[in-house]
Amino acid sequence: MNLSLKQLATYASLLVIGSGVGLLGGQYLLKPQRSSENLSTFPTVVKPLSNPAEQSSATAAAAPNNSNFIAAAVERVGPAVVRIDAARKIVNDVPDAFQNPIFRKFFGGELPVPKERVERGTGSGFILSGDGRLLTNAHVVAGTNRVEVTLKDGRTFEGEVLGSDSVTDVAVVKINAKGLPSVQLGRSDNLIPGQWAIAIGNPLGLDNTVTAGIISATGRSSSQVGVPDKRVSFIQTDAAINPGNSGGPLLNDRGEVIGINTAIRADAQGLGFAIPIETAKRVAEQLFAKGKVEHPYLGVQMVDLTPALRKEINQDTDANLKVNQDQGVLVVRVFDSSPADKAGIQQGDIIQKINGKQVRTSSDVQLRVESSSIGAPLQLEVNRNGQVLAVQVKPAPYPANANS
Template identity: 60%
Template sequence: MHTQPQDVNKVSAESNTVELKSSKPNFYWKQSVSYLSTMLLGAAIAWSGSYYFFSHASMPQTRPALAQAIASPVQSRLPLSADGSNFVTPVVESVGPAVVRIDASKTVTSEVPEVFNDPFFREFFGGVPVPPQRQVQRGSGSGFIINSNGQILTNAHVVAGADEVRVTLKDGRSFKGRVLGTDPVTDVAVVKIEAQNLPVVRVGDSEKLQPGEWAIAIGNPLGLDNTVTVGIISATGRLSSQVGIPDKRVSFIQTDAAINPGNSGGPLLNAAGEVIGMNTAIINGAQGLGFAIPIATAQRIADQLIASGKVQHPYLGVQMVTLSPELKQEINSNPNSGLTVNEDKGVLVVRVMPNSPAAKAGLRAGDVIKKINGTPTLDASTVQQVVEKGQVGSKLSVELGRNGQSLTVAVQAATFPVEQQEP
């Protein structure tokens, strides 16, 4: 440990000795140092001038932004208003009072297993009758007020089969709710409470949504009332089969705003505080995959439920898939497919349901739907939307591609059979 200090002292002593013995070498040494100092000074001046020039002329915004980042290292990813708050806060303050909690309960009666009615069993246990088992199931969800006289929009699965519905407002008031109607096909329901002058939501345009727009979810996940989450619109037009609930007829909005059990029926909002969707589904085990019913669909269904308590959905009776060149090649190369596809684009009819409107009109598996009522159908979602917007009993003009030829057939839409889960 003492080696290094000894070496340093030795060098210093030798340097002093050299300096005492000769003044001429010292002169050259000083002269070299002088030249070196002059060169370093010039380089420093040149570097300082270059730094000043570039920092003030070439990159005028670099230094202020850097200084701001250093002064405030944690920045919000949300745009800020003039007072420094983000846009979410005023949205929540405005819409929050119109978001409600819905508690539903129903009594489920379990039948006595057949073994308990066996004479041997009854004799063995003294003939004591075994009463049916009754259990009260409870659940909660969310909803939002669409009319100041107490009409509330929520999911059908939140209130389906409920014996009692209770609606709690953000201000703490609680009301008994009456279910005006449910539609299991779209998972939309309307609940009515007896109250007046209630706060209501503003409705936006879900037809013009684009991926990347802001999305705000408000609801009561896992019993945590008035929870707010923020994300973006991840995608639009997700088919129910893609989401994992093929019995629904909805083209869902996908969002990465956190949605959990209890958020069902709550609003999905845009940056302006307008409702663009109703939160309804998640995929178990996934993160950032939430799905909402477009408000245009939910509102259309709600209007029918309020008017008549039920909804009639137009129905063609086909199973279909969006066609692509890869899918075409896969089908044609598979001898077990039983199909031959000649089209590269469109919607491929995979199956036609027996006795359905499509079957009566002559549609076949392997047909490729190109247009419906003049609307190009490049994906299955478009077909579903066009059919859903029609009326039961109306005729739809369907342009098909079959065996390399084009033909047009008229299909008269029937009422969708709820018990049947095909689209």
């Protein structure tokens, strides 16, 4: 028996693997400002210098007439950051009330004509290669397959949206040009809080705006950021990110791209979030090659156990569920006919390991599933009523109706 929505809300916020739970939470806000190649040619990562002081001074020295490493990084990367102007048609449908026979009688059977309007907006992006391959956010180009791309030097190109992935909020665009400036990709998997972070973008239409701060945290789950329908482990930064920054690069102190600026906390200042560049690169490679991304899907909802949550669940007589651990990843729902359902995963199971590696949080499970292959068996170790069981699950492609 599945827990009710009311019970789920009582226990904790759910992280969904294979099923969205709606759009953004009320106190969070993504900032979409709407007013047959692969990436094998991505630049290689520069080996870091021995210490930050040596690194910063060397970077600054490499760029004449700049007084610090931030200015040096911006001078190198700025020309590869673009403005993306997008437009989409919005149709206001006739309200259902107008279909009422009484309404039609009094208005002579004539119904209002649906109105169409054009919604325009501006976002950011950056050039991956000299032949015009660009990376941005999916929400920046949502609803259109053509955009206008403006370079820092003022040149304007028509861009074709080659692919967009709403699950990770990554999109790729191609413009017909040669010899363009391009960014250099770094790494985000070795970031630690306190390191420098530099953001470049077009906030509020102010092109090539630069802000700087630090890496505030790493590994923020989608549910923590307020976008539980996404599959991203976000970088948090206090570098100022504003409407229009979406899709722009987040840089380290060497001027390497470590993320895509994507979301902010609507009710706070200094809380910005970026998609790690490893995730963006992996998704972009598939989008350039196939125009779409297939995400592995299990079909479960999970919650992280705590002693308080365990006590609350066990005291709820309506839950029909008893938990015997204070830690672990508790399965609170299994979707019908999903891979997890077919494999025999049950509500109340506590996931302990995947392919022999321990998982402690829902985010751990999410990352392991996302990095797996569709159809390739995953070996799960679960605790069911105190008994440890081995279960084999074969992830399926993320279904198109998973958010319903």
